[in-house]
Amino acid sequence: MTKLKTALKHIRRSPYQSIAAVFMTTVTFLIISIFTLAILGTHTLLTYFESRPQVTAFFQDSATSEQVDSLRTQIKDAISTESITYIGKEEALAIYQDQNKDNPLLLEMVTADILPASLEVSARSVDDLESIAVIMQDKEYIEEVIYQKDIIDTIKTWVNGVRISGITLSALLLFASLTTIVIILGLKFTARRLEINTLSLLGATPWYIRSPFVIEGVIYSVMGAFLGWGIAYLALLYLTPNLVEFLQGITIFPIPYWIMLTILGGEFLLGLVLGSLASLIATRRYGR
Amino acid sequence: MLIFDHVTKTYGNGTKALVDVSFTIDAGEMVVLSGPSGAGKTTIIKLILKEISPTKGVIKVDSDDISKISSRNIALLRRKVGVVFQDFKILMDRTVAENIDLALDILGHDSEVIVKRRAELLKLTGLSDKENDFPIQLSGGQLQRVIIARALAGEPKILFADEPTGNLDAKTARGVIDLLAEINKQGTTVIIATHETNLIKNLKARQLELQEGSLVKDTKTKTKNQVLITKNQ
Numbered sequence: 001m002t003k004l005k006t007a008l009k010h011i012r013r014s015p016y017q018s019i020a021a022v023f024m025t026t027v028t029f030l031i032i033s034i035f036t037l038a039i040l041g042t043h044t045l046l047t048y049f050e051s052r053p054q055v056t057a058f059f060q061d062s063a064t065s066e067q068v069d070s071l072r073t074q075i076k077d078a079i080s081t082e083s084i085t086y087i088g089k090e091e092a093l094a095i096y097q098d099q100n101k102d103n104p105l106l107l108e109m110v111t112a113d114i115l116p117a118s119l120e121v122s123a124r125s126v127d128d129l130e131s132i133a134v135i136m137q138d139k140e141y142i143e144e145v146i147y148q149k150d151i152i153d154t155i156k157t158w159v160n161g162v163r164i165s166g167i168t169l170s171a172l173l174l175f176a177s178l179t180t181i182v183i184i185l186g187l188k189f190t191a192r193r194l195e196i197n198t199l200s201l202l203g204a205t206p207w208y209i210r211s212p213f214v215i216e217g218v219i220y221s222v223m224g225a226f227l228g229w230g231i232a233y234l235a236l237l238y239l240t241p242n243l244v245e246f247l248q249g250i251t252i253f254p255i256p257y258w259i260m261l262t263i264l265g266g267e268f269l270l271g272l273v274l275g276s277l278a279s280l281i282a283t284r285r286y287g288r
Numbered sequence: 289m290l291i292f293d294h295v296t297k298t299y300g301n302g303t304k305a306l307v308d309v310s311f312t313i314d315a316g317e318m319v320v321l322s323g324p325s326g327a328g329k330t331t332i333i334k335l336i337l338k339e340i341s342p343t344k345g346v347i348k349v350d351s352d353d354i355s356k357i358s359s360r361n362i363a364l365l366r367r368k369v370g371v372v373f374q375d376f377k378i379l380m381d382r383t384v385a386e387n388i389d390l391a392l393d394i395l396g397h398d399s400e401v402i403v404k405r406r407a408e409l410l411k412l413t414g415l416s417d418k419e420n421d422f423p424i425q426l427s428g429g430q431l432q433r434v435i436i437a438r439a440l441a442g443e444p445k446i447l448f449a450d451e452p453t454g455n456l457d458a459k460t461a462r463g464v465i466d467l468l469a470e471i472n473k474q475g476t477t478v479i480i481a482t483h484e485t486n487l488i489k490n491l492k493a494r495q496l497e498l499q500e501g502s503l504v505k506d507t508k509t510k511t512k513n514q515v516l517i518t519k520n521q
Contacts, residue, residue, distance in 0.1 A: 002393050198377040201337060203367035203442065204394045206360075 003208075007215035010188060017184045018220070024180040025224020025274070026231070028173040029267050033232030035166030036263050037255070042159040044252045049155060054123055055132045055147040058116040063141035068119065071139060075121060079131055082122035089117050116143055126152050174274060177224070181217050181278035189213060189283055210283040217279030218272055225271035229264050289315045289477055290336070290446060295345030297331055297501075305331040307501045308345075313479065313494075315445065318472040320488045321481040323498035329481035331501075333450055336369055338362050350445055367395065370439030370476075372449035376431055378423050384410070384434050385419040391441035409437040413467065429460035436467060446477045453487055461487055 011018045059068065072084050087095070092115040100106045121132050129147045136145045189196070199209050236255065244253050290313040297306040306328045313319055321329050334340045335347055338354050347354050350368050357365050379387055388409055392402040410416045413433040423431060432452055439447055449468055453461035465480070465487055472478040482488060497505035 194377075195379055198379065199390070199394065200363075201339075201366060201371065201373070201377065202391050202394055202438070203363045203365075205363040208363075208394060 003211045003215055006212035007219060010192075010212060010216050011219065014188060017187065021181050021184050021220040022223050022227070025177045025221045025271070026227040027224075028170070028177045029225045029228025029271070030231050031173055031228075032166075032170045032267060032270075033229050033263060034235075035162065035170060036266075037232065037236060038162045039159070039166055040255075040259065041252055042155060042162055045247070045250060046152065046155045046159055048250050049148055049152050050126070054126070054129050054152075055121045055136065055145065057119045057121075057136040057139075057145045058143045059118065060141050060143045061116070063117070067139070067141050068117075071119060071136065075132055075135055078135060079128045080124050081128075081132075082124050083120075084122075085120045087118045087120060089113070089115055092116070092118065174270075177221065178274060178278045178281075181220055181275065182282045184220075185213050185217055185279050185282035188216075210279070213283050214276055214279040217282070218275035221271040221275035221278070222268060225267040226264075229260075229267050233260055289313055289317075289350060290479075291346070291348040292332070292335075293346040293348070295335065295342045295347060297328075297335060297340065298343045304501050306335075306342075306498075309498075309501070309503045310345075311496060311503060311506055313446075313477060315477055316472070316475055317477050318469065318491070318493040319477075319479045319496060320491060320493045321479055321496045321498065322483065322485055322488070324483050326500075327483075327498035328501045329483075329498060330374065330450060332498075333371060333448055333481065336446075336448065337366055337371065367442050368445050370442065370444035370447045372432070372435045372439050372447070372452050374450040374454060376423075376435050378431065378435060378438075380423050383420050383422055384415060384426070387423070387434060388438050388441055391438045395442050405441065409440055412440070412471075413437040427460070428456050429463060432456065432460075432464050433467065436464070436471070440471065440476070444476070446479065447471060448479045448481070450481045451483070452480060453482060453484055458487075465491060 057071070068086060072086070075081060075084060089112040093110065093112040096110055096115060097107055119136075123129055123132060133145050133147045136142050196209055240253050247253075292309050292311050295306055295309045296304070298304050309328070309332075321332065323329055331340070335342055336349060336354075338357065341355065349365060352365070354365060379390065382390070385406055388406045389402050392405055397405065406419070407416070410419055413436055415430065415433055415437065418426065418430060418434075423434070426434065436447075436449070436452075439449075447468070452464050452468065456464065461484070468478050468480060469491065480488065480493070495505060495507040496503060
């Protein structure tokens with residue numbers, strides 16, 4: 001308790017240095033929070049697209065059920081698939097009606113006759129999508145083939161990009177925060193060397209001398225973690241309506257609270273490690 | 289209690305601070321370590337606190353050879369010796385009570401014990417009405433008493449006072465010496481390092497005298513120099 005009081009006294013006595021340390025750690029944890037959410041978001045997006053029918057072949061109206069079955073068998077024999085689903089005209093209409101239930105004008109204009117039957121194939125591997133598409137495109141009774149390889153590839157590239165840039169930026173900022181806390185605590189430690197010398201001559205152990213500085217470092221980084229996380233969460237809540245509109249039909253939002261609490265917990269632990277490490281480095285002279 | 293056995297200390301620049309100094313101080317003794325400035329009195333304190341190490345010889349505090357004490361246990365050694373520093377080493381941004389509490393907190397006492405012990409120390413040193421004052425509000429004599437109170441906080445076996453009367457008027461200095469004598473009567477070994485021989489000439493204490501790093505007088509045991517002088521006579 002005495003050590004905590006001493007640490008708080010150190011913070012009060014040099015408020016600008018303390019604000020600089022908290023600001024730096026807040027920015028760091030804000031960026032970490034944003035990238036963590038972005039990585040989780042893009043990952044969910046990827047999972048969403050991967051779970052969708054990945055290749056869809058639309059049949060001409062003249063296609064017979066034998067031709068549909070033959071195509072289904074040919075695909076099954078050639079490639080390992082997750083599922084192959086036939087969607088008839090009536091079923092296509094039902095899906096269309098469900099998707100546009102809020103727009104009566106669009107519902108009035110469409111009947112089952114004008115919607116094509118289709119075969120939706122989910123592959124086990126994204127790499128097989130092209131082979132499936134080639135098999136389908138060969139058939140004269142197929143009107144059109146669409147597949148989502150390009151979308152998935154693009155998302156994968158984005159996920160990797162976000163992950164790499166997030167990790168790189170976070171690592172750089174963590175290093176900057178570490179350095180900031182080390183410099184600030186180092187300055188404070190040097191400024192109080194007479195007091196520290198007195199404590200040492202009075203029989204204080206190295207840990208007794210270092211502990212208020214370690215607590216101070218932990219306070220800076222843990223405060224930064226809370227503030228950075230809080231700002232990111234508030235920004236997320238503010239932007240949620242816009243993001244929901246942008247990602248129509250993809251259910252990423254609302255982000256479950258347990259995910260936010262897990263991120264907070266992770267950042268709290270990271271803050272503890274960061275603050276402890278920085279203060280131990282700053283006071284290492286007294287560790288021997 | 290405290291043994292210096294053929295201790296020599298030569299600093300890095302070649303200055304010989306102590307030359308082959310030997311003495312033994314027993315528990316409960318009152319000792320005056322005198323000598324002019326630069327004679328080696330402060331070096332003795334620094335050696336006892338293991339701020340510096342001897343070039344030669346053995347130093348034992350409470351029967352522990354301090355050269356064998358690991359750096360981690362230096363704190364425990366320092367708790368055995370209360371020191372009244374020449375330059376006070378008082379924390380100016382803390383009150384009298386906080387300065388004393390600090391020494392007690394270092395020892396790991398809980399707040400209840402700290403409050404009780406602080407009151408005892410303030411009473412002993414006559415500072416009960418000054419506990420909430422800051423050092424800047426105190427006179428030289430009062431400051432010296434605060435430092436004595438702080439040095440006694442851990443009930444050390446040895447109290448070492450380095451020039452405790454420096455910069456004090458004669459009356460105040462007398463009061464400080466009387467306080468140290470009172471502390472000695474209560475069983476603590478007290479060593480007073482001073483260059484002001486007038487103040488301690490009437491004090492009932494063993495006299496150790498240093499000249500240019502050598503022990504030239506010991507009223508308990510004849511030093512090598514005293515033996516030589518006697519032989520020459």
